[in-house]
Amino acid sequence: MKTxxxxxxxxxxxxxxxSNALAAGLNNRGYRVLAVDLDPQCNLSLSCGVDMLAAEETLYHVFKGESGVKETIIPLKLGFDLLPGGLMLSGADMDFTQTGREYMLSxxxxxxxxxxxxxxxxxPPTLGVLTVNAMTAADYVIVPLTADLYALQGLTQLNGLINNIRKYCxxxxxxxxxxxxxxxxxxxxxxxLKGSIEQAAEKLGAQVFETCIREGVAIREVQLMKSDLFTEAPKAKVTQDYNDFISELQERIDN
Ligand SMILES: Nc1ncnc2c1ncn2[C@@H]1O[C@H](COP(=O)(O)OP(=O)(O)O)[C@@H](O)[C@H]1O
Ligand SMILES: [Mg+2]
Structure with a gap:
């Protein structure tokens, strides 16, 4: 399993x-995919049609040792599986203080x-214990970025975390x-801005994907349908962008 x-x-x-497009696109290519929603706001779960208020077993309970991971995974109609984090993860930085807490997800x-x-x-949009768990469990990080003035602000800090994860976890x-x-x-x-982002990326030893994901109305439409681009809007240009991105990603991680 590549994470x-x-x-x-x-x-x-x-x-x-x-996350939604990548899970759906890889599933579309015949791969078995598990999507993990580590954001306590549960946006990914919702966008996949899972009502988190009704979910009794979540990753929070797995981390607490109260549920098994297999029982917590939800098979989706979209074809891939979802491991929901749940609202209770919002206190994770204070709830999980034990030694080895970085390794709960892995x-x-x-x-x-x-x-x-x-x-x-x-x-989640933080660099707390949940993101540390995700990076500790992962083989690869993808950094989505919008081409605006503030895009580069957080990049050095994010890279600092990645270096610490490499060093310690x-x-x-x-x-x-x-x-x-x-x-x-x-x-x-x-x-x-693409030019300056490329320069900044080089300094961090990272590359910008050649494929950019354009703005597209299909994104919001598909979200409202609680589905995915490949199922509902296979011909949309933004779906093609995600498809090209997945090909580029696969090439990068196979080599
Ligand atoms: N390529 C795109 N075109 C149009 N809207 C987009 C696109 N990508 C994301 N959005 C919209 O931008 C908002 C933020 O995207 P989201 O994926 O939730 O960001 P994050 O998870 O980083 O907070 C969402 O409402 C989403 O519908
Ligand atoms: Mg989000």
Whole structure:
């Protein structure tokens, strides 16, 4: 099982949208996929049609040792499986203080690693214990970024965390790349910022994916339908972008 985490401490950059599209797109290619919703706001679960208020067993209970991970996984109509984190994870930084708390997720995922080809982890817009757990469990990080003035602000801090994870928790963690989302190539400002983002990425030893995800109405439509782009809008341009991105990602992580 290859584990990929979507991370950026900034909100609204497309972590959840990309998690959904990546899980659905890989499933569409015939892979067995587990999506993990580590954001206590449960956006990914909701976008996949799972009502978290009704979910009694969540990753919180798994981390507390009160539930098994296999019983907590929900098979979705969309074709992939979901491991819901749940609202109660919002206190995770204070609830989980024991030694080894960085490894809660990687231990849980070890139990089911044989059942999946890919695990896609969506994270909250913070660099707290949940994101640390995700990065400790992951093989690759993808950093979604919007091409705006503030995009670069958090990148150094995020890279600092990744370096610490490599040093203390997960030596093999790699940055798969930076993914530009909500991209509008007709705007000169987007092009100009793409250049500076590429320069910043180089300094961090990361690459920007050649494929950018354009802005598209299909994204919101599909979200409202609690479905995914590949099921509901296979011909939309933004779906094609995600498909190209997945091909590029697969090439990067196979080599
Ligand atoms: N390519 C896109 N085109 C149009 N809207 C998008 C696109 N990607 C994301 N969005 C919208 O932007 C908002 C934030 O995206 P989201 O994936 O929830 O970000 P994050 O998880 O990083 O907070 C959502 O309402 C989503 O519908
Ligand atoms: Mg999100």
């Amino acid at each position: 990929i985490v979507l991370s950026n401490q900034k909100g609204g950059v497309g972590k959840t949208t990309t 231990e849980a995922l070890e139990e089911v690693a044989g059942n999946y080809d890919f695990c896609i982890i969506d994270t 997960n030596r093999g963690l790699q940055i798969a790349g930076i993914l530009l989302t909500k991209y509008n190539d007709r705007q000169n400002i987007s092009k100009a």
